Amino acid sequence: MKEQIVRVQDAALGQIAAAKCIKDLESARVAILGKNGALTQVQQGMRNVPKEDKPAVGSLLNAARCAISAALETRTRELQEQADRAAIANVDITLPGASLPPGGLHPISLVREEAVRILRRMGFTLADGPEIEDEWHCFDALNTPADHPARNEKDTFYFDSGKLLRTQTSTVQARVMEKQAPPVRIICPGSAFRRDAIDATHLSAFNQIEGLYVDRMVSVGDLKGTLEYFLKALFGDNTAVRFRPHFFPFTEPSFEIDVLLQATGQEPRWIEIAGCGMVNPAVFENIDCKSGKDFYQGCTGFAFGIGLERLAMIRWGIRDIRLLIENDVRFLAQFQ
Numbered sequence: 001m002k003e004q005i006v007r008v009q010d011a012a013l014g015q016i017a018a019a020k021c022i023k024d025l026e027s028a029r030v031a032i033l034g035k036n037g038a039l040t041q042v043q044q045g046m047r048n049v050p051k052e053d054k055p056a057v058g059s060l061l062n063a064a065r066c067a068i069s070a071a072l073e074t075r076t077r078e079l080q081e082q083a084d085r086a087a088i089a090n091v092d093i094t095l096p097g098a099s100l101p102p103g104g105l106h107p108i109s110l111v112r113e114e115a116v117r118i119l120r121r122m123g124f125t126l127a128d129g130p131e132i133e134d135e136w137h138c139f140d141a142l143n144t145p146a147d148h149p150a151r152n153e154k155d156t157f158y159f160d161s162g163k164l165l166r167t168q169t170s171t172v173q174a175r176v177m178e179k180q181a182p183p184v185r186i187i188c189p190g191s192a193f194r195r196d197a198i199d200a201t202h203l204s205a206f207n208q209i210e211g212l213y214v215d216r217m218v219s220v221g222d223l224k225g226t227l228e229y230f231l232k233a234l235f236g237d238n239t240a241v242r243f244r245p246h247f248f249p250f251t252e253p254s255f256e257i258d259v260l261l262q263a264t265g266q267e268p269r270w271i272e273i274a275g276c277g278m279v280n281p282a283v284f285e286n287i288d289c290k291s292g293k294d295f296y297q298g299c300t301g302f303a304f305g306i307g308l309e310r311l312a313m314i315r316w317g318i319r320d321i322r323l324l325i326e327n328d329v330r331f332l333a334q335f336q
């Protein structure tokens, strides 16, 4: 039996060394170690070996199996290297590679970064909140009654759990204030979602920057000054801005802000880009009531929510908001 093992091992090592390609090597492996392979067959003879000889024969068998496996591995590597070398033998690695055209940031990212830079320079810090929200942070905290149309299933994406996709980044106002005592001066860029039909000026998933400034003695003058400065820093000193009275449940008084879009070859027209107002005292009450603190008693503040798609449209004279989600490189390449 011992001689048999040595013979099979020698033959196997010879066969492995002689293999000329991976396929040969695989056939050799099957012929030696496979189910009916030479070594496997020898191994079956173990049952006839006298008990006292079993340990010695067994260890010889093991050593043979190890030696063969190691030889297989080494030869595989050698053959693989040979094949790799042959494959690149005629490749001129000094030739220049095929170049990939450089990518760039999407116009929404560009305008968001610029807006955030300006607002941070003015003393706002970044805050964040989840896109999947509960009704309290999206509506109740913000003084939006249960029968308000924005809460309707036709306007809001609800999950079966009762959670929803936030319809506005104003949710972050509530999230920050329930944790933090005033003064608060935050901005939050982020996505919002509404069940709106998509057209030239509406998307159902869009982006906003929310802002909130709360302290003592914050006035409408602060609100107007801040936002006018921001819009002029973004669009240039000559930018025409107007505030129109409006209604939001969470601000009183409330305004909408329009900026004059003067795209080349088009009639100038006002585009609504933001909502804003003085934080409704009811919001402060809701927050204090929820947190059990009286942080916001006697505070005043302003808040705003700016549409980032609208900012991009004004910045570059983009006529149709849908261009921003179509991913047409002919459009996007213009912003590199």
Ligand code: DAH
Pocket: 167, 168, 169, 170, 210, 211, 248, 250, 251, 254, 274, 275, 276, 277, 278, 302, 303, 304, 305, 306
């Ligand atoms: N959340 C409003 C919207 O999505 C925008 C808005 C209006 C945000 C007034 C505010 C605000 O913070 O004070 O239409």
